[in-house]
Amino acid sequence: MSISPAVLVVALTLLLGLQPLSTDLYLPALPALTTTFGGTMVQAQLTLSSLLLAFGASQLIWGPISDRVGRRPILIIGLSLYTLSAIGSSFSFSMESLIAWRVLQGVAMGAAIMAARALVRDCFDDPIMAAKVMSQGLSGLGVVACVSTPIGGLLTDLFGWRIALLFLAVVGSVALGLILLKIDETLRAPKLDALRPNVLLHTWKSILANHTFWSFALLQSATYAGLFVFLATSSFVFIQILSLSSSVYGLLMFTMSASYISGTLLCRRLLLRYSVQRTVAIGGVFALVGGTLMGVLALAGIQAVWSIMLPLYIYMIGHGINQPCAQSGAMGPFPRSAGAATALSSFIMVIFSFFIGQWLGVRMDGTVMPTALGIWVSGVAVAVVAWGFVVRIPLPPKTA
Template sequence: MLLAGLAMLGPFTINTYMPSFPEMKTVFGVTDVELQLTLSLYFASFAFMSLWHGAISDSLGRRPVVMVGLVVFALASLGAAAATSIEQVYVCRVLQGLSAGAGIVIGRAVIRDLYEGAAAQRLYALVIMLFALAPAIGPLLGGWLQVHLGWRASFGFLALLGALLLGLVVGCLPETLPSAHRHPFSAKALLEGYRQVLRNVPFLLWAGTFALMFAGFFIYVLSAPVFLMRHLGLAETDFIWLFGPATAGMMAGSWLSGRVAQHWSVGRCLATGFGIMGGAALWNLSICYWAPTSPGWYLPYLFIYTLGMALVQPTITLSGLDCVPDRRGLGSSVQLFTQTGFNAVLSAIIAPFFWSSPLKLAGGAALVMVLALGGMVLAWTATRRQAIAGAVLPIGDNR
């Protein structure tokens, strides 16, 4: 439960304040692109710092890194709530990005510290299933706070959430990395660790696959105010049309992933998940070509795509970490850096390019899904070859 709560911090930070975009745009006198920069700066700083959370935790332990991150996050959220200019919001969003990733990075490493194989996949699937509630709860709560209390209330809520999680970590999170297994904290040791991880081709392919696969859904998250409020004519409190089916799909896919962990081979899991995502992409393109005006037509895509994505997410993540068994904390950092770094590019450059119509958004989502499929095939092949050569540990007994 605690690991899921730490993982939820990121989605809450992304989408809780989205229903407040129109008011913030008016209050600060900025354009859509200038307001979108609050997302881009968050993702860029999140990606940069995610490289260090895991590496530092490999040297100092898991608990200290999470606690410091939560303190900084809570203070940054208070600063955003008190901001009087868009530039102040930018600074606070950077600080939020630098700190919010500690929980999810360390959470992945904690799972691999404690569990192997199918047991690790089941626990990670459970974390994802609980984590999936955040994309639905965040904008609903943000819409309610916006209507009743205004845009500052969303950042106040994030500050309270950070403080609550800090208290739970202090009282409930054990240290899972024994001193004997820690690496020296020095520039030379860190550079050597990054050299080992960044030269591991299968690991990098798995990380890229996940980033591209996730973008097939996340392009809609980043475009939510435009897609829902401009194209579909919905209100600030109607973000459930996007995040509701997506949450249901992620929970269903995570539940299924946990159920099949001991029964399906890795190859079968990947083939099934990508087949589901491919079918969803075809549906979405077909619907958008006929340009329906009802948001109900988009529900099947959001549910089915996220179901397939959540089904394979534990397999892809753990497959990548198993390529670097001695550097799991650092490996988790690089995985998250790859995902959020791509999200920063997606937010600042790619998503706005597809804003002009629902069909363009569907085309962009389908494109990154196809690229993810290609990445998965390359990662699978490279991992098999390296495992045969004895360079990495097998991903699981049921491969």
């Protein structure tokens, strides 16, 4: 490995952390900016779901390009565009312009995060080791997520939503500086024909025909779906329905992220004793219990902070177990096409999230029910995939 372990973990934390920063930090500002522009609930959801759709779709292009030219150039381009789009978002003059800048931000984020995940596959051939390193990076992501919403709430309360969005440009610049100064190229054998149409189609076909890939890609989509439901609805639930301030809402998001971090730490402990498949099966228990508890409490008519957060903590522990295994597992069989594999798994994930976002945009009814039911369904889906697919499919021999 050409990158020191410490630098790799810091880089993964910053790069993977762009996702919670881009989604979580502006959540306290979402009701205010929607009111400022006279936007609708559907438009408010589009500022999140369009970013994620662009994030996933762009990776279908970034992935093969990185398999051909390397990870470092893609990181530099992506982080430069990310910084630019953050500046543009902060100076938006309408909901439509904000959505457009968020789309560009999603494209840029796709480049950075895809390359970050591929770095792990470049450096580690062993699936257990890759999952452990990925969990370290995702623990760092959890720390970033812990501070994202509180910072966003504080900046929004003190200076307004534009400064909260501008903060993302600062983070993008710091990440770009780290890549330029500390990260060398990790791709050992560029796939010179990766961008040829027939080769690209063959690569995608071979990935999509792989049962291990689908098992982990569906697990990644199912576990993220519950988190997305919460991200897309929580600011309206807590600020508008339950009448909490932006700062208090930020503190609740901090505790949610802390439960996710505990899940990633538990993931590493489980991987010391069990296989990836068995670890994922345990994560499925947390997801099912948390989602079901939230749904049952909502159906019972209980609408309170504790009835949402307590089940969510349980769900997020499962998310912290399942997400590292899913992300590394989807790339595992494809050492020479790691960029394409992570791009396809992310695209599948955000397609699910995009349609969930559209459903939430028309289903929000002034109660916690859409949030609770969405997370309940996600918990059931995680358990079905974990117990019905992942545990039954052994990791295959690594192929090009």
